[in-house]
Amino acid sequence: MLIQGAFHLLWFSVAVAVVTAENTVIVDTSFGKLQGVETTARNGHKFLSFTGIPYAKPPVGALRFAKPEPHPPIDGVFDATKPAEFCPHPTALLYIDDMPAGQEDCLVLNVYVKQLEHGPQGSAPASATRKSTTTTTATRKSGTGPIGDKKKVVVWVHGGGFMAGGATDYPAGTFVATQDVILVGINYRIGILGFLSTENEASVGNYGMWDQVMALKWVKDNIAAFGGDPDDITIAGESAGGASVGFLSIVPSTSGLFTKVYPMSGTGTSVFATAVDAQDHAVDVAKSTGCLDKELTLDRKLTLEESEKMMSCLRDVPVEEFQKLAPFSIDRAQFVPRVDGDFLPLHPSKLLQDDNYLDSIGFFDRTYLFSVTNSEKAVMQGAVDATEAGINGQEGVSGADKTAQIGKLYNNTHRFYLGSRLNIASPPGDLVDKAVSWYSRRLTENQLSTLVSDLTFIIPTYDYLNALARSKTTDAYFLYFNHYPGYMQGKHRGIVHAADLLYWFDIELEKWEKLLHVGIDGEFDEEDLNLQMMFTDLVGQFMKTGNPWHGLQEVLPGGWPSFDLRGNHYLDFGPKPVVRRHLEKDKKDFWLTTVPEWASSYKSGVPKSFY
Structure with missing residues (x-):
């Protein structure tokens, strides 16, 4: 929340929260101005909600089946009061009538916080219930949160077998209001769009995992604007989210992004969480969507040229065609993370046996539940x-x-x-x-x-x-x-x-x-x-x-x-x-x-x- 103003000093900036007549609040971050809204938790407590904040460019066109790219800073004020979109699910898995099918432009996150602190000595919070537009300020050191205690932060990674779910499924009002912490729920690409791989450079895979890494970097860079401590972030998740958190704790790309880890009902060595024969599953999708001849029989791996041609076709397939496929069976794991030598250097079971490697990435420097x-x-x-x-x-x-x-x-x-x-x-x-x-x-x-x-x-x-x-x-x-x-x-x-x-x-x-x-x-x-x-x-x-x-x-x-x-x-x-x-x-x-x-x-x- 760095802005230049009359109080600009060499090592200090001014943090501004604007509370409007509609019970909304604007937070100024390095990413841009974000307008959230005050809402009521199930237990009756008030909290602030900022939803649908884009942390990466829409993964469409050339960015489909590619690593995410950071979303550029936003001009003007971004409306973060609308529910976050889901990433596309297989339609066969939509058990709930009102669950949307999702859209590809889904790399967004939600931020929930009890209140925004302000005042030169951490005085009264900015109340979103005021009925007139009010501007409040807080002086802080560059790169830190507001004066006073910085709130602890947890980044929540949703479950769903790497093929369903979304951040909106997990309303956190009671938790953030009673504990006075910040919870950030993130979307990431799931299923075919998140994890399809040809096992070569044409489509390495693990795109959903790279989405999670980028979301963590966004939180690290911007959470201080909400009063959060960027140097003390917990990552947590359940089921596929627990497996994701387990992966994030043992890969080099996340070094320095979090200090505590809470995997629930799943870790990086859960059998369902690591793909086997990923290229075979990609070929099946290509046959189902007309990008490969259905009668084609292969007793070998695709060449790089063949893979690139197939992926070029798959990038033009309407997303609805992927959603018709239900990539789930109890006797295999497909369209989930894989050992690629990039995001995941080796199988997690091997990484967990190498203390020198684990020490080098900070695995032992964190606290775990x-x-x-x-x-x-x-x-x-x-x-x-x-x-x-x-x-x-x-x-x-x-x-x-x-x-x-x-x-x-x-x-x-x-x-x-x-x-x-x-x-x-x-x-x-x-x-x-x-x-x-x-x-x-x-x-x-x-x-x-x-x-x-x-x-x-x-x-x-x-x-x-x-x-x-x-x-x-x-x-x-x-x-x-x-x-x-x-x-x-x-x-x-x-x-x-x-x-x-x-x-x-x-x-x-x-x-x-x-x-x-x-x-x-x-x-x-x-x-x-x-x-x-x-x-x-x-x-x-x-x-x-x-x-x-x-x-x-x-x-x-x-x-x-x-x-x-x-x-x-x-x-x-x-x-x-x-x-x-x-x-x-x-x-x-x-x-x-x-x-x-x-x-x-x-x-x-x-x-x-x-x-």
């Missing part, structure tokens, strides 16, 4: 059930053929998840059988969804915790959201995947049920409301101090130790939080010790690495 929920597998079971229903719903197909298709699906899914976990393209069949047998002996049902869930959530979380525990100076905290709310009225109980977000954001339960289809029916009771206050205090204190226990001192007087290799401490978080040790120890030992030992017993060269 990780969380999973007690019913993560419900979302995986839903995907399995939906896939089986689709197979069984085929007309003109015999029951035996349907059974065979389901059996093949299970086998392919087991092979894909085990192979991806072990970083081998074709895991030996008997190795797959041994892993499946281990689950079958412990479970009478839902073996597939449990195995898939474990390799998506709990085991990847341990990958990061174990790497961080090798440092004697890095704090990493582990939270297990273990609550059984009364509003869960279907066959699933507990906190299903993404239900923990109901305790952070002002998300309507009815909307979440339309999205998750898990039997949510009812409202928060007093226990849920108390749990919500504890959770937002916990997250807020993590942002402010780096220690989430500071938000729980009254209910957890004994403290919350950070994770280490000996203690394996975690917080069993529910109405009565308690510190425990060794969450899912049997699965942790199986995947981190037993299975790698089995794999190493095979002769060299049998499992062929695809990285």
